[in-house]
Amino acid sequence: MFRGFGAANPMWKGGRQISSTGYVMILMRDYPRASTKGLVAEHILMAEQTLGKQLPKTADVHHVNENRADNSKGNLVICQSRKYHILLHMRMKSMKATGRPDMHCCSECKTWLSWDKFNLRKGNTPVNRCKECNKKTAFNWRNKDREAYNAAARERRMMQKLSRAEAEKEAMKEIEKRR
Ligand SMILES: [Zn+2]
Ligand SMILES: [Zn+2]
Numbered sequence: 001m002f003r004g005f006g007a008a009n010p011m012w013k014g015g016r017q018i019s020s021t022g023y024v025m026i027l028m029r030d031y032p033r034a035s036t037k038g039l040v041a042e043h044i045l046m047a048e049q050t051l052g053k054q055l056p057k058t059a060d061v062h063h064v065n066e067n068r069a070d071n072s073k074g075n076l077v078i079c080q081s082r083k084y085h086i087l088l089h090m091r092m093k094s095m096k097a098t099g100r101p102d103m104h105c106c107s108e109c110k111t112w113l114s115w116d117k118f119n120l121r122k123g124n125t126p127v128n129r130c131k132e133c134n135k136k137t138a139f140n141w142r143n144k145d146r147e148a149y150n151a152a153a154r155e156r157r158m159m160q161k162l163s164r165a166e167a168e169k170e171a172m173k174e175i176e177k178r179r
Pocket of ligand 2: 130132
């Protein structure tokens with residue numbers, strides 16, 4: 001039987017280590033969310049301890065000061081979904097760079113622009129490249145397509161010429177036989 005979450009669990013061993021991604025991992029082999037190595041992220045343990053129950057699988061924990069190893073209670077915010085967590089980070093990044101939470105940086109022209117300058121993904125977050133940069137790329141693609149089409153057309157015309165010549169040869173043979 002499983003009783004208690006986080007430090008409230010009698011299986012709590014307190015073995016701490018920092019993961020390669022900067023999170024504090026606790027060795028707790030029998031914890032429900034433990035990895036195959038028996039490790040559980042401390043921020044998950046803390047959140048579940050505070051909630052008094054398991055976090056939904058879809059939930060994510062955010063570190064307010066962006067220090068992934070700082071799992072003090074005031075530093076953790078439970079996000080209902082990964083999507084919401086990503087949005088939170090996007091808004092924080094925007095705030096830092098522009099002083100406004102609603103801007104997005106284009107990966108192509110590296111400019112911070114308002115969201116309406118981007119096409120939106122299914123989850124309503126902006127895509128990487130702004131509409132202007134997308135247009136430029138689309139234009140390049142069209143030109144590339146035209147080149148490919150012209151090359152194909154040239155080839156087709158040559159093929160037709162060849163077959164016409166062959167057809168003429170065949171026709172000539174037919175005529176000679178009849179003579
Ligand atoms: Zn976060
Ligand atoms: Zn751009």
